[in-house]
């Protein structure tokens with residue numbers, strides 16, 4: 001993310017708090033997206049939450065548009081929200097406007113592929129200008145038989161669209177996958193330095209991070225992992241994650257496999273990352 005490159009963030013903020021940590025991380029680094037799109041919208045609560053955080057808590061001006069409601073009701077942050085906000089459905093128009101306005105656009109994908117797949121399908125000529133840096137998928141990795149990583153599972157057809165149709169038309173993709181981010185060392189748990197620092201801070205923006213982690217821990221019975229902030233660090237040029245170039249094939253259910261010779265390649269994260277180095281970095285950025 002440099003100079004004239006535009007930045008769009010696609011996020012399913014409001015359930016797993018790692019999206020909120022990721023946006024706080026970007027903003028603390030002085031990186032303000034040109035547009036934020038909510039994905040897997042729980043109409044219009046994700047946008048409402050985000051508008052509240054941006055406007056009232058972080059005090060940054062960012063255009064926010066709602067994505068597509070996929071019918072899931074994974075949302076737990078309504079108690080953090082003082083008001084109701086109205087959403088819109090302008091994401092295709094707004095994303096296209098930004099991508100057209102610049103030679104290059106980075107899209108940080110922290111949720112499903114739905115919205116970008118629609119833009120890719122309607123405006124394939126714009127794909128060569130885009131670099132998608134996406135949290136999601138799993139390569140040579142599974143929690144159990146048949147397991148599919150959430151950002152793919154929520155809309156496998158969209159993921160397949162982006163990773164085959166998109167890549168075949170010049171889209172550059174960097175995938176930070178579950179094989180890398182499902183790492184206990186990336187957890188913000190009650191005893192962790194980040195949690196403690198945020199929880200005991202007099203700064204409401206920081207306290208809110210800990211409150212969101214509490215909501216998630218109550219709901220899921222485990223503490224959040226920093227999948228999305230790690231992905232944002234990749235977008236900002238940090239080197240905690242290593243990558244390999246490989247072709248990817250994805251089936252109808254969303255299972256990912258290495259693709260055949262001659263298929264276009266993408267950058268896929270290697271399993272081991274410098275998790276402890278990253279968490280120290282994240283703590284420094286968020287709590288300083």
Ligand SMILES: [Ca+2]
Pocket residue numbers: 011012013016018019110111228
């Ligand atoms: Ca997310």
